[in-house]
Amino acid sequence: MTTYLVVGAGPSGLGCAVALAQGTGARVVLIDRIPVTGGETGWDEPHVRQLTARAEAAGVALRLGALAVRWQDRRLLLISPMGVERLPGDHLFYAGGRRPATQADLGITGQRPAGVLPATVVEHLLTSGVALWQRPLIIGNDIWAAPLAAELRHRGSTVLGLGDADWADERFPDGRVEVLGTHRVEGVRVHTGADTVGITCDGIVLAADARPNRNVDGALFDDADGVTFVQSLTVVGAVERAADGAAVARAWIHSQGESA
Amino acid sequence: MSPRSDYDVLIIGGGVLGTAVAERLARTETRVGLVEAENDVAEHASKGNAGVAVSYYGAPGTLETQLINTSAPLWEEVCARLDVPYRRIGGVMVALDAAEAERLEHTHQEVLACGVAVQALDARQVLAREPLVTPHAVAGLLLPDEGIVDPMRLTAAYARLAATNGCDFRFAERVVGIERDSDEVLAVITPTSRLTARFIVNAAGVGAAGISRIAGGEPLVSRPRKGQYAVVDRAFGQRLSSIVFCTHLPDTKGTNVVPTTHGSVLLGPTAQDIEDPDDRATDAETIESVVDRAARLVPEVRDAYIMKTFAANRPAGDEQHRLRFDTKVPNLLHCTDRSAGVSISPAAADYTLGLLREAGLDAPDRPSAQRVLPPVPRLRTSEHPERLIAENPSSGMVVCACEQVSSAEIEAALTGPVPATSVEGVRKRTGAGYGRCQGSLCLAGISFMTAMNTGTDPATVMHTTRGTVGS
Numbered sequence: 004m005t006t007y008l009v010v011g012a013g014p015s016g017l018g019c020a021v022a023l024a025q026g027t028g029a030r031v032v033l034i035d036r037i038p039v040t041g042g043e044t045g046w047d048e049p050h051v052r053q054l055t056a057r058a059e060a061a062g063v064a065l066r067l068g069a070l071a072v073r074w075q076d077r078r079l080l081l082i083s084p085m086g087v088e089r090l091p092g093d094h095l096f097y098a099g100g101r102r103p104a105t106q107a108d109l110g111i112t113g114q115r116p117a118g119v120l121p122a123t124v125v126e127h128l129l130t131s132g133v134a135l136w137q138r139p140l141i142i143g144n145d146i147w148a149a150p151l152a153a154e155l156r157h158r159g160s161t162v163l164g165l166g167d168a169d170w171a172d173e174r175f176p177d178g179r180v181e182v183l184g185t186h187r188v189e190g191v192r193v194h195t196g197a198d199t200v201g202i203t204c205d206g207i208v209l210a211a212d213a214r215p216n217r218n219v220d221g222a223l224f225d226d227a228d229g230v231t232f233v234q235s236l237t238v239v240g241a242v243e244r245a246a247d248g249a250a251v252a253r254a255w256i257h258s259q260g261e262s263a
Numbered sequence: 264m265s266p267r268s269d270y271d272v273l274i275i276g277g278g279v280l281g282t283a284v285a286e287r288l289a290r291t292e293t294r295v296g297l298v299e300a301e302n303d304v305a306e307h308a309s310k311g312n313a314g315v316a317v318s319y320y321g322a323p324g325t326l327e328t329q330l331i332n333t334s335a336p337l338w339e340e341v342c343a344r345l346d347v348p349y350r351r352i353g354g355v356m357v358a359l360d361a362a363e364a365e366r367l368e369h370t371h372q373e374v375l376a377c378g379v380a381v382q383a384l385d386a387r388q389v390l391a392r393e394p395l396v397t398p399h400a401v402a403g404l405l406l407p408d409e410g411i412v413d414p415m416r417l418t419a420a421y422a423r424l425a426a427t428n429g430c431d432f433r434f435a436e437r438v439v440g441i442e443r444d445s446d447e448v449l450a451v452i453t454p455t456s457r458l459t460a461r462f463i464v465n466a467a468g469v470g471a472a473g474i475s476r477i478a479g480g481e482p483l484v485s486r487p488r489k490g491q492y493a494v495v496d497r498a499f500g501q502r503l504s505s506i507v508f509c510t511h512l513p514d515t516k517g518t519n520v521v522p523t524t525h526g527s528v529l530l531g532p533t534a535q536d537i538e539d540p541d542d543r544a545t546d547a548e549t550i551e552s553v554v555d556r557a558a559r560l561v562p563e564v565r566d567a568y569i570m571k572t573f574a575a576n577r578p579a580g581d582e583q584h585r586l587r588f589d590t591k592v593p594n595l596l597h598c599t600d601r602s603a604g605v606s607i608s609p610a611a612a613d614y615t616l617g618l619l620r621e622a623g624l625d626a627p628d629r630p631s632a633q634r635v636l637p638p639v640p641r642l643r644t645s646e647h648p649e650r651l652i653a654e655n656p657s658s659g660m661v662v663c664a665c666e667q668v669s670s671a672e673i674e675a676a677l678t679g680p681v682p683a684t685s686v687e688g689v690r691k692r693t694g695a696g697y698g699r700c701q702g703s704l705c706l707a708g709i710s711f712m713t714a715m716n717t718g719t720d721p722a723t724v725m726h727t728t729r730g731t732v733g734s
């Protein structure tokens with residue numbers, strides 16, 4: 004029997020798994036590193052609950068709390084506190100979500116002091132009640148930026164932004180960023196062509212240019228063998244991401260029909 | 264032996280040389296202590312270097328070459344004993360034109376004179392040995408005994424075994440003064456302590472000249488030489504089988520392409536003499552030149568994914584290496600090297616002990632001392648992850664997905680002798696957060712684990728050794 008593996012049980016992966024189960028007679032296994040569905044959207048989001056119920060009704064097998072590590076020879080290596088599994092699969096659908104661009108991705112240079120954090124980490128720390136910074140600079144304006152700006156402002160911070168950052172309390176020209184400060188972040192210089200602007204800040208949030216989050220060996224690059232990536236970088240919202248995941252699955256089913 | 268001293272030997276500096284000496288001395292009947300200005304070992308040069316355990320580094324007949332020759336065959340044994348990753352993968356030095364081929368021939372003769380294994384390669388043999396090298400290579404040298412080591416794990420392991428055997432580590436204690444009794448050093452002063460010792464080992468790296476100055480010793484020269492690096496993703500690194508060196512220039516070793524034990528590849532370093540040891544800033548122009556120069560050796564690095572760029576300062580000065588007593592202060596022993604600290608560390612530790620014994624330190628070896636660090640099970644490199652997880656389910660709980668670092672490994676780094684006390688300390692000991700997402704997924708979790716183990720609030724937990732995550 005044909006088996007399809009879907010890695011990532013956020014809305015995209017759920018949508019993809021449901022469409023595969025309903026559109027083919029295959030066995031579908033949905034895998035996630037954390038022990039609940041929902042991914043970055045969260046398990047208790049109503050649409051996630053609904054999708055999870057639909058996946059179970061469609062016969063999707065949930066394999067939660069296990070990390071996919073390697074895809075090789077049509078087997079997916081899973082690691083969990085329960086042990087090691089090598090799941091056979093005919094095709095892998097990878098829905099690993101997105102992450103903000105790193106300092107290297109953005110060509111950020113200068114010192115490497117404490118207080119430069121990816122937006123996903125800042126979200127996590129704030130949710131856990133960790134107090135962060137008086138004058139944070141949010142670099143970039145991807146999906147994380149506006150909500151984090153609101154949250155930081157709500158906790159009393161003055162939020163700085165670059166370029167078209169309309170959520171910022173203070174806006175500065177966009178450009179290539181150089182970090183200052185030997186122990187903690189003390190500021191940045193922004194190089195904009197001929198000009199250089201100095202900004203004082205005590206923390207930096209990396210919230211630019213979403214990248215596909217990929218860390219399964221053998222499923223890293225777009226041309227990986229036997230892998231379809233379900234990683235829209237622009238679609239926002241649980242309903243929309245689930246629809247996108249389903250669309251990727253249907254397109255793939257359609258392409259299989261044509262090649263058969 | 265003066266019973267009134269706090270220590271027989273007090274080492275200043277928790278870099279690779281200071282900790283290697285501490286580990287060796289702690290296996291003798293010596294009361295040994297180590298003071299470090301930062302709040303962890305392996306900061307500065309011991310953190311920011313290429314991790315090459317060289318077989319050849321310079322002219323024959325020098326003490327440095329003698330120590331490299333002695334250390335080179337020991338690496339497998341040393342790293343097995345210390346639970347440190349090491350691989351003897353060999354190095355290919357590449358000449359790109361006729362002028363470089365001529366200099367390479369000079370290097371060839373020098374390597375032979377050092378008594379080190381080497382083989383001349385023609386253009387075809389260079390590519391056969393390392394297919395990723397540019398087809399424009401005209402000649403090469405194979406140095407089969409070159410190896411790669413994790414310099415942070417090495418330093419942390421020296422420290423952990425030293426502490427296990429009784430070495431007293433004192434962190435965040437910058438030496439601010441040194442008391443003398445006639446010619447000799449009597450005590451080292453830090454902001455919180457006065458520490459007396461019979462012998463002082465100056466292993467302060469870039470800070471060595473400052474230590475000598477306040478001790479009333481010789482006027483040494485040690486200044487920071489900044490090196491900038493770019494780190495290339497493991498997906499590319501797994502295709503590269505050897506270290507690729509450029510032909511040595513007369514004044515510098517140049518920019519190389521070096522696989523790491525993590526599987527990533529380091530491009531660098533550059534060499535820039537600077538004034539401020541805290542200046543560890545990268546700049547766009549230099550990083551671009553690093554990639555350009557690396558791509559002349561291995562063209563495909565230009566399209567490979569760069570995960571991170573960084574800079575670190577190695578100690579430059581008027582002497583390439585300095586393992587000897589001060590000529591003015593008889594109980595002050597200098598122990599620094601320009602940039603081969605990692606490579607000489609196994610032999611330098613024995614050599615330093617020898618110098619101290621000659622000077623009257625009564626330090627017989629202690630047969631009961633522990634020689635081996637119990638290995639920490641590492642998920643990514645384990646051949647039998649099933650067994651690991653069966654023994655400890657935390658080994659199957661992956662915190663850093665990119666580098667496949669388990670919660671058990673992080674726990675081990677945060678506990679035991681000389682533990683990590685910061686998120687950066689965890690990274691140095693485990694590689695967590697070092698991968699392609701640079702901690703986007705795992706840094707919050709690592710911050711919480713660090714806070715829990717250090718008894719701090721997550722907002723004030725240390726991120727680097729000097730700055731907190733939040734607040």
